[in-house]
Amino acid sequence: MRNAALVLFLRxxxxxxxxxxxxxxxxLDAALLARLAGSDTAARLAAISALGELADPRAAQVLQALxxxxxxxxxxxxxxxxxxxxxxxxxATGEETALPPDAxxxxxxxxxxxxxxxxxxxxxxxxxxxxxxxxxxxxxxxxGDPARLPAIARALAAERSDRVRAAxxxxxxxxxxxxADPAVRRHAVELLGRTxxxxxxxxxxxxxxxxxxxxxGEPDPAVRAAAESALRGIDRHLATVEWMGNLFYGLSxxxxxxxxxxxxxxxxxxxxxxxxxxxxLLMIGAYVAYVVQLLFRRYVPGWMDWYVIAALPAAFxxxxxxxxxxxxxxxRWLYGRPLETLLATWGISLILMQGxxxxxxxxxxxxxxxxxxxxxVTVLGGLVLTYNRLAIIAFALLVVFFVWLLLNHTRLGLFxxxxxxxxxxxxxxxxxxxxxxxxxxxxxxGIAGLAxxxxxxxxxxxxxxxxxxxxxxxxxxxxxxxxxxxxxVVAAMGLGGVNKFLEPYAGAVMAKITILVLIILxxxxxxxxxxxxxxxxxx
Amino acid sequence: MSxxxxxxxxxxxxxxxxxxxxxxxxxxxxxxxxxxxxxxFPPAAWAGLLAATAALALLPLLNLAFAPGHPLHVSAYAxxxxxxxxxxxxxxxxxxxxxxxxxxxxxxxxxxxxxGGYAHGMYLMRAIGRDGVYGSDLPDFMVFxxxxxxxxxxxxxxxxxxxxxxxxxxxxxxxxxFGYFAFRSxxxxxxxxxxxxxxxxxxxLLFFRNDTGFGGNNGFTDFKRILGFDITAPGTRAALYxxxxxxLAGFLVLARAVTQSKLxxxxxxxxxxxxxxxxxxYEPLGFKLFVWTLSAxxxxxxxxxxxxxxxxxxxxxxxxxxxxxxxxxxxTGGRGTLVGPIVxxxxxNGLKTWFTSVxxxxxxxxxxxxxxxxxxxxxxxxxxxxxxxAARRGKEA
Numbered sequence: 001m002r003n004a005a006l007v008l009f010l011r012x013x014x015x016x017x018x019x020x021x022x023x024x025x026x027x028l029d030a031a032l033l034a035r036l037a038g039s040d041t042a043a044r045l046a047a048i049s050a051l052g053e054l055a056d057p058r059a060a061q062v063l064q065a066l067x068x069x070x071x072x073x074x075x076x077x078x079x080x081x082x083x084x085x086x087x088x089x090x091x092a093t094g095e096e097t098a099l100p101p102d103a104x105x106x107x108x109x110x111x112x113x114x115x116x117x118x119x120x121x122x123x124x125x126x127x128x129x130x131x132x133x134x135x136x137x138x139x140x141x142x143x144g145d146p147a148r149l150p151a152i153a154r155a156l157a158a159e160r161s162d163r164v165r166a167a168x169x170x171x172x173x174x175x176x177x178x179x180a181d182p183a184v185r186r187h188a189v190e191l192l193g194r195t196x197x198x199x200x201x202x203x204x205x206x207x208x209x210x211x212x213x214x215x216x217g218e219p220d221p222a223v224r225a226a227a228e229s230a231l232r233g234i235d236r237h238l239a240t241v242e243w244m245g246n247l248f249y250g251l252s253x254x255x256x257x258x259x260x261x262x263x264x265x266x267x268x269x270x271x272x273x274x275x276x277x278x279x280x281l282l283m284i285g286a287y288v289a290y291v292v293q294l295l296f297r298r299y300v301p302g303w304m305d306w307y308v309i310a311a312l313p314a315a316f317x318x319x320x321x322x323x324x325x326x327x328x329x330x331x332r333w334l335y336g337r338p339l340e341t342l343l344a345t346w347g348i349s350l351i352l353m354q355g356x357x358x359x360x361x362x363x364x365x366x367x368x369x370x371x372x373x374x375x376x377v378t379v380l381g382g383l384v385l386t387y388n389r390l391a392i393i394a395f396a397l398l399v400v401f402f403v404w405l406l407l408n409h410t411r412l413g414l415f416x417x418x419x420x421x422x423x424x425x426x427x428x429x430x431x432x433x434x435x436x437x438x439x440x441x442x443x444x445x446g447i448a449g450l451a452x453x454x455x456x457x458x459x460x461x462x463x464x465x466x467x468x469x470x471x472x473x474x475x476x477x478x479x480x481x482x483x484x485x486x487x488x489v490v491a492a493m494g495l496g497g498v499n500k501f502l503e504p505y506a507g508a509v510m511a512k513i514t515i516l517v518l519i520i521l522x523x524x525x526x527x528x529x530x531x532x533x534x535x536x537x538x539x
Numbered sequence: 540m541s542x543x544x545x546x547x548x549x550x551x552x553x554x555x556x557x558x559x560x561x562x563x564x565x566x567x568x569x570x571x572x573x574x575x576x577x578x579x580f581p582p583a584a585w586a587g588l589l590a591a592t593a594a595l596a597l598l599p600l601l602n603l604a605f606a607p608g609h610p611l612h613v614s615a616y617a618x619x620x621x622x623x624x625x626x627x628x629x630x631x632x633x634x635x636x637x638x639x640x641x642x643x644x645x646x647x648x649x650x651x652x653x654x655g656g657y658a659h660g661m662y663l664m665r666a667i668g669r670d671g672v673y674g675s676d677l678p679d680f681m682v683f684x685x686x687x688x689x690x691x692x693x694x695x696x697x698x699x700x701x702x703x704x705x706x707x708x709x710x711x712x713x714x715x716x717f718g719y720f721a722f723r724s725x726x727x728x729x730x731x732x733x734x735x736x737x738x739x740x741x742x743x744l745l746f747f748r749n750d751t752g753f754g755g756n757n758g759f760t761d762f763k764r765i766l767g768f769d770i771t772a773p774g775t776r777a778a779l780y781x782x783x784x785x786x787l788a789g790f791l792v793l794a795r796a797v798t799q800s801k802l803x804x805x806x807x808x809x810x811x812x813x814x815x816x817x818x819x820x821y822e823p824l825g826f827k828l829f830v831w832t833l834s835a836x837x838x839x840x841x842x843x844x845x846x847x848x849x850x851x852x853x854x855x856x857x858x859x860x861x862x863x864x865x866x867x868x869x870x871t872g873g874r875g876t877l878v879g880p881i882v883x884x885x886x887x888n889g890l891k892t893w894f895t896s897v898x899x900x901x902x903x904x905x906x907x908x909x910x911x912x913x914x915x916x917x918x919x920x921x922x923x924x925x926x927x928x929a930a931r932r933g934k935e936a
């Protein structure tokens with residue numbers, strides 16, 4: 001009983017406080033508000049600007065209403081904010097009233113509108129929402145008016161959030177750049193230089209640059225030197241970001257190449273067979289992801305985010321089944337004739353491609369990223385590492401780890417390595433080479449299927465998805481040599497990295513051409529790849 | 540890696556290799572009589588070759604002499620199609636020379652074909668003169684890119700014979716340099732195939748760029764005249780057709796001469812067992828390089844004949860797909876037979892023409908099946924099949 005009474009009491013108290021809040025906050029000067037509706041534009045502009053400097057969230061409300069044409073002047077000088085349905089709020093006190101029928105809407109022109117928008121940014125510095133404060137600070141940093149400096153200083157004094165504080169300091173510095181006092185300017189330049197933000201580069205560069213008449217953008221030499229050093233700092237940071245970006249995209253491309261080539265390297269190493277249908281196995285994997293996605297959407301829409309996980313085993317199984325069927329029906333009959341195998345598998349790739357085209361249409365199909373793979377994390381203030389690329393890098397490493405485990409710590413792996421080294425000898429000591437061939441081919445194809453799921457998360461899924469990766473994955477295998485997992489990993493990562501680091505200088509196409517030519521030259525030196533098998537097995 | 544299996548494939552090649560002793564200083568002993576050099580073609584083959592050439596040569600005459608509707612009229616379409624097929628056949632013949640005889644599988648012959656085509660195309664583009672859309676001295680695509688002058692590598696291409704020199708020299712030089720390095724490092728088998736594929740792919744990317752100066756994506760087209768003759772006139776077309784036919788027949792005889800010579804036998808030995816040949820004391824580099832370069836030149840000439848007849852050349856000719864399709868012409872017809880690739884190019888492309896007009900969506904299935912079935916069941920191609928059937932009939936009779 002007593003508890004219930006207490007709760008009731010507390011509830012009443014809270015309600016009272018809540019009701020009192022608007023009244024407490026009303027610090028708006030009615031005279032100031034009345035000037036908004038006057039006919040003197042200069043006075044109106046001054047009023048708007050004054051509102052913008054008030055550390056009162058309600059000022060922002062008034063400005064917003066003014067900009068939206070919702071502010072009305074009632075007879076008697078009261079300003080009302082029209083809230084619709086004939087109701088209104090008194091702008092000065094926050095009291096709710098009925099909208100008098102004879103209230104005049106305050107008309108604003110474009111000049112006023114601009115002033116309102118600038119004043120709003122200033123006034124939002126005192127908004128209760130940190131995100132709004134942050135946005136206002138960032139906006140002021142870009143195109144602020146030095147007149148806002150006192151408001152920023154006041155906001156800084158009151159600000160608690162570190163992010164908003166930092167943004168406010170930047171805004172303050174960028175406004176101080178326009179100050180007449182060299183010491184203030186210098187302080188501002190140093191602060192901006194520390195931000196590493198490319199947005200300030202033009203302003204700093206303009207200060208450091210010499211005009212055609214010989215004068216500098218910045219008259220004071222000390223400030224100019226500070227600006228130059230700040231510029232260098234920003235440039236250095238930008239170069240770092242670019243370098244890190246290249247590294248990330250190189251790693252990402254490398255992991256894709258690795259996934260695409262890993263299966264090929266296994267089958268090529270084992271059987272000396274280049275499987276031209278390998279690209280189509282990737283494509284099949286991607287289409288399995290598409291089908292699994294459709295099934296999830298229809299039957300378990302609540303689990304849509306996890307369809308990719310379910311697609312992985314499905315793609316592995318389907319691609320492995322196709323691969324094993326291929327091995328049984330075609331490749332097996334062409335042993336010892338690698339060039340013919342190449343042609344036959346090319347024929348199969350045509351059939352698979354056209355088959356998918358008949359089943360799913362020639363158009364690309366849509367495979368969506370699950371929500372946990374979309375978006376990204378921003379590092380170094382400008383480099384976005386997208387989650388799907390991060391996930392694929394991790395996935396590639398995982399796949400390599402499992403393949404390594406399989407090849408080095410299972411019986412099948414032992415057999416595969418034995419056959420890769422010397423097929424006849426392995427056969428002689430009782431390795432069932434035929435069965436191992438089939439299983440290994442299935443393994444290679446299954447990995448291709450997994451890679452296909454990964455690719456479906458990055459780009460378009462269409463019948464000729466595999467073609468794009470064919471030459472690239474051959475290059476990885478040729479470069480890496482056969483029979484060595486490490487060779488494939490190094491070759492894929494190396495190719496990806498070199499490609500992405502060349503691209504900024506040469507352009508995407510020339511980078512690719514350069515790489516192909518480099519590989520052709522490299523193979524002249526080491527025809528068996530980076531990690532060539534040595535000894536008798538080396539022919 | 541492939542030595543034991545290729546033996547099985549190349550029965551007649553191996554047999555020919557045994558006839559390799561020169562009829563030299565000492566008179567051949569009776570036991571070696573079988574090894575004496577055989578004539579270039581048996582008389583029956585000569586007769587067949589001449590008959591086929593004459594029959595093919597007659598077609599444009601029938602097109603020119605008889606009006607449409609006449610029972611003996613051959614449509615211009617058919618003549619153009621056959622002209623195109625003969626260009627393909629020449630390319631296939633070139634490929635057979637390296638693959639069928641030296642065991643070098645190139646997945647990049649489309650590159651040489653296209654280079655020959657582009658070299659000729661440069662002349663044809665300049666022969667348009669001011670009849671282009673923009674009425675400029677420069678080709679339309681250069682006007683479009685706002686270029687003011689021809690790049691240096693276009694110099695002199697307004698002279699027909701200089702362009703013809705390029706047709707031979709560019710693919711030849713590229714093949715020579717590439718082949719020299721590849722063969723010197725003993726890159727062979729699948730590795731070589733993949734490297735040639737990479738080369739073609741790189742070239743295709745290069746030619747796709749507008750900045751390369753070869754018309755980018757669209758390549759060369761809208762040709763107006765060749766050596767002053769209207770390129771679409773039936774007479775010009777017939778002349779191009781005859782030129783193609785002459786080139787094909789001539790190169791067939793040349794290829795036969797090469798493969799029948801001592802050099803040809805060394806090539807066959809390279810194909811069947813390169814290491815053994817090395818042990819005997821031969822250096823395969825020169826032999827391979829010769830046949831590889833010759834093949835590239837032939838392919839370039841095929842491309843040069845192809846462009847005026849088809850009226851377009853674009854980087855698509857350098858794609859991986861095109862080059863592999865060339866290989867299947869050889870495989871279907873029968874590798875290492877010289878005639879086979881010509882038959883194969885005609886058969887596969889005839890099928891392609893038929894399919895793409897009747898069942899376009901099934902052509903890739905059919906082509907895929909041709910690839911699989913011909914490698915699985917026709918290791919010696921159509922020619923091999925015909926020979927086997929003939930041998931069986933001979934036994935029964």
